Amino acid sequence: MIASIVRDAFKKAIADGKLPACDIPDVKVEYPKEQKFGDYSTPIALESSKILRRSPMDTGAVLKDYIEKSEIISEVEVARPGFINVFLSFDHIYGNMHSILSDPENCGRSVKDRPRRINVEFVSANPTGPLVIVSARAAALGDALANLIEMSGDIVEREFYVNDYGNQVDLFGKSVLARMREIQGKPFVFPEDGYQGEYVRDIARKILDECGPELDAITGEVDLITAVAQKAIDHNIATQQRDMHEFNVDFKTWFRERKLHENGDVMAALDFLAQRNVIYEQDGKKVFSSTAYGDDKDRVVVRDDGRPTYLLADIAYHLDKIKRGYDLILDIWGPDHHGYIARLSGAMTAMGHGGDSFRVLIAQQVNLIMEGEAVKMSKRLGKFSTMRDLIDEIGVDVARYFFTMRSMDSHLDFDLALAKKESSENPVFYLQYAHARICSLFREAEKRGVTYDPSKCRKEYLDNPEGIALMKLMLKFNEEIVDAAQACEPHRMCSYLMKLAQSFHRFYTDHRFLSDDREQTNSYLTLADAVKAVMKQGLRIVGVSAPERM
């Protein structure tokens, strides 16, 4: 918004001959850290000094006159090296507060003329075991990002890719079958590198209870393994779906890899690539020339025995997504897959869906810390190693906030003892408290018989530093959402909410909401009402509840 005002000012200045004609550079708009530098600031005059061959201060002075003509701006300043600082008018920020209240449920939502359709795939954990902590992080980040994209005016679909096919699945089936026989007291051989966890026994027990006779009817060992694997996988997927739902993450699609193999899509993807001349044959294998797209080496997609590799199935999966016509395909992967980006994005480019229309984000690893020591969460399942344990221990709100509050490419040390022990010092509660406090204000107001009518709000009462700070923050809500969605950085929403809560608590201590002055009380309540709406919306985006009392 500010950017376009500045750009227009630039254009007009050129048209009037006040500035030499030139290509207008991109207008960058910043939010100065200090209030004295304005609400927005642009270094455009500094950056264009070379092109224009004018001093930044002169350019700034010229632009100032043009920018000042906008209604939403109260003042424009040109500061020393050549920054143009813009101050918003009080009426503008005050008016924005009222538009929030006119439709609180939709505050922060932007509407686009041509919304993009975006697919966000995340978590996609193997169905061979329970969800672990890093899945929880991916879930929190992916869902928050999807919420942000939605709020920024695009259409989003959440998707979970289920790898229910291949060697790992067979191995899992063999492991469960072995445990079933063990339980029955029959002779059994536990597969080498099989799945060790105690949960395998639990699943074996469950399958025996529920499908014993059905499985007894199967005679061939291979068929039996396949059948057991499918039962076990289905069981795990059901568990994962339940866990995700409890984590407030609901996927539109749980996409089964097996389907791709069964209906021939995997081999069709090979043909599709072959038509684009990026497949060659070597020693009876089919190889994708991914080095042409910056990969370290070419990748085998079909083995010499004719079986496709995982990569080919993944390519087929992404081809399926391409065919569904998304404008943008977003994948969030775990840290152990970053070496995989080059080959898949190479395939995407080969299939005509590269560049800006495909993006892989890596959710970095999480180290669970207990009493200063990292908890190992590999084979043997110790306590707190699963997502389930985590939710049971610290709750959904705290978990979702903690996983979202950091940028996704930073490794996260998650101190469980701290998250639990100091739960009252938790940033999550700080935010929720702000919301609950406002709800409490309205309860108290009602008890005292105060009539609240936002249309009778008087702006003079909010024309103070604390009120202005709050209203300005609320004005920024939309931009913050759009920026965070664009950058794929959901953690920004957490910082924003922190500032909003801080600002509210400040106002609360400095101003008495419920007083004998009825006009003032009504005006203050109007402000609180708007803050409540924004806070609730922001918390919803992050996936945290907004309690009415604490």
Added chain:
RNA sequence: GUGCCAGUAGCUCAGUUGGACAGAGCAACGGCCUUCUAAGCCGUGGGUCAGGGGUUCGAAUCCCUUCUGGCAUGCCA
């Protein structure tokens, strides 16, 4: 060996695509409740932005290099 991520206050981390004196939370210390929720507010201390070069009006941010930690480097998924 090569690639990716990270290295910022005692701890966990932000730092808005190169901007103005480097920030927040927690921890520490000192203040603030007869009145709307003190799960709050105010203040103080705390830094060689891992080290070294470079690019320019300007660098925590970009380039080169060294060091440290983690991950990856399968025709597993």
